[in-house]
Each structure stands twice: as C-alpha cells, then as structure tokens.
Amino acid sequence: MSRIAEGTSKLSKSQKEASPNSPKSRLHHLNIRFQSPADELRIELTRKSLHLLILFCIPLLDISPMLPVFALIAGMLLYSISEILRHRGFDVPIISSITERAARRRDSNHFVWGPITLALGALFSLLIFDPLQAKVAILALGLGDSFSSLIGKSFGRIPMPLSGGKSVEGSVLCFAIVLLAVYLLTGRFMASMIIALATTFAEFWPTKDWDNILIPLAAGIVASFIL
Template identity: 45%
Template sequence: MQTQRNTVEGIIARQRLNAIFKELFRKSIHICSSFVPLFLGFAYWPVIALLILAIVVYTISELLRAKGINIPLISKITEIAARKRDENRFVLGPVTLACGILIAALLLPLDCARVGIFALAFGDGLASLMGKLFGKITIPGAHGKTAAGSLTCFFAVFISTFCCCGNCLVSLITALCAMFIEVLPLSDFDNLIIPPVIGLIYSGLI
C-alpha cells in the first residue's frame, strides 16, 4: 500500500515538473518577444515582414503536423511547449503572440507599441510562470488564474512601463489595465489583445 502511494506521488511529482518545464519554455518565448521593439527601431519593415513570415510558416507547420507530417525543429518546439489542452489540436498560442505584436507595431507609434509588447512579454509571460510555481489562491471565475500570477503581472508591467516613461501614475494605470486583461479567461487570445490594447491605453495616458 505504501509502495503504491509512493508510486502515485512520484507520478504526480513528475507531471508537475513536466508542466513547470513546459511553462518555463513557453514563457521564455514570451519574454524573448521583448526584443522585438528594439529590432523595430533599427529595421521596421524587415521585422514586420519576418513576423508575417513566421506566422505563415508556423501555420503551415501546424496544418502539416495535424496530418502527421512533422517539420524539423518547428514541430519539435511546438511539441515541447504545448499544454495538455493543446494535445492533438492546432496550437494557437504562437500565432496569437505574433499577431498581437504585429497589430501593435502596425497601428501604434513605436513608443506605445513597445509598452504593449513589454506588457505581453513580461506581464503575461511572468504571470503564468509565477502562478504555476507559487499560485495557491485562485481568483473566482478566472479559470484557474491565481493571485500570485496577477500580482506578478501588475508589478512586471508597472516596472517595464515606468522604465519607458518615468511616470508613476501612467505606469500604475497601465499596469492595472494589463492585470485586468490578464485575469480574464481569454485562453491564448490574451496574446492577441494585450499588446494593441495596452499600447492604446498608454498612448491615451501620455
């Protein structure tokens, strides 16, 4: 009986470690998107073209993967990063991530797009990771979102926005808006919404 209990506990521990690894891998991609504004400042249209190309190539890769045809590297990265809910289906997260950044970059001035992209990269990226690691208190009606994750989102966006504008009030309002959006049960569509909406709110505040 004790051996069986130890076996079950071992399986649960391995599953938890695997989930944390996947979250860490996935959110490292989120955080790496913070470099996009820097590249946009040096080569705007080439970066826009690369984002569009990435969306097209990834979409084709996922459609082929659904038919059992794996694309080297791309399919492997998707497999490693995919959540349990994404198994045997089109993994939408990378598409919404790139589209959210693309929309912000095309519609907003670079300084405003930068704040929106940072909100996605640091706010949403770190929120999910901290929620997995330290989240004990869940937020009612938020589909498993945790207080730890939401607070992490708030502070990450506040700091990144303050680094961009040096204004505490603007940073506070921007961070509160980002935290509210992050709490909403939007699944992967928060990637699509956060950069343009937060960038637009920031542009209105300044």
C-alpha cells in the first residue's frame, strides 16, 4: 500500500509540474491555442514597443560606428542563449517573461525569431551602408513597421490583397511616418518620398518576421542611390 501511495504521489507531482498553468511549462512550451483580438493588440503593443528600441542604434552610431554593432551582436547572443535555455525548461529572468508576453500564436512551441531578425536587419544596415543610409534604414525598420502594424491591428478596415491580412490604413501610415522621419533627418522631400514608397512596398509582403531584414535593406539600398 505504501508503494502504491508513493507512486500516486509521484504521478500527481509530475502532472502538476507538467500542467500548462505552471510558469515553467508555460514559458517552456508557449502553447498558445487561442488569442482574442484584445490579446493580439496587447501582444502587438509589447512587440512594437520592443521594436522601437532598435532606434537607439542611431545615437550609438553618432558616438562610434562600431558601438551599435557590438551592442546588437551582444544582444543577439544573450537572447539566443535565453531562448535555448527556455526550450530546455529554464526560466531566464526578465528575458523569458518578455518573450512570453510578446509571443504570437504562430510562435507556439518554436524558437521566437523576431528579436533575432530585428537585430540582423539593423546589423546588416550598419555593415553595408554608410552612416546616413544606415540611419535611414533603421528609421524605416523601427518606425515604419511598428506604426503600420499597430494602426493596422487597431483601426485597419480595408484589407490589401496578397498582403497576408495587412490593411490599407497600416500601409498609408507606414508611408507617412517614414516620409516624415527621413525628411526630418535629411531635409530632402523627394528622396524621402521615394524611400517611404520603397519601405511601404517591402512592408506590404507577408514575409512574417523576415520583414525585419527586408524593410531596412530596401530602404537602405534606395537611399544609397538617391542620398
């Protein structure tokens, strides 16, 4: 009887640890089965708030060309280690909880690539383009993608075909915000308009997290020809 009781106790303990409501299991598996529109908006706000942090590369670039490069590489390494540990069942303070709050349904049970592609987009911009063009690319990445997504989720009513669910409202704001930001940086209206068009075109396609690389490269390449 004591062995049966002991076995039952171990089984109960195992089930409790494996419960999807336990923090460790929740962080490890990110088993996201349903998200309401309110959940999706909250997640998008969290994601795009983090997205905007990439703009800190611009003042760092003014201090030293290599400073944002080292910061991005260090950030990618730290995040990758935390994701590997999370998949092995370890809770990394702060980073794992932020990952959980920003995870979308498609991230369920997967390595969350968004922060990596975001850092790579900025890193490629810094390594490929000159400082002004790199700043333009990072502005397009940090502002255009962030605000278009938030407005599209919140107020988007007119869907755009072939875009994977993106809206006209989000794309219009992407164009407007990049136009304004690049114009304030360069003082060149026509060049800013062309760069904003290129950014909006790159943001339009349903490339998932890989738009974090496509958008700054598109903006930077166009900027390299006209600035």
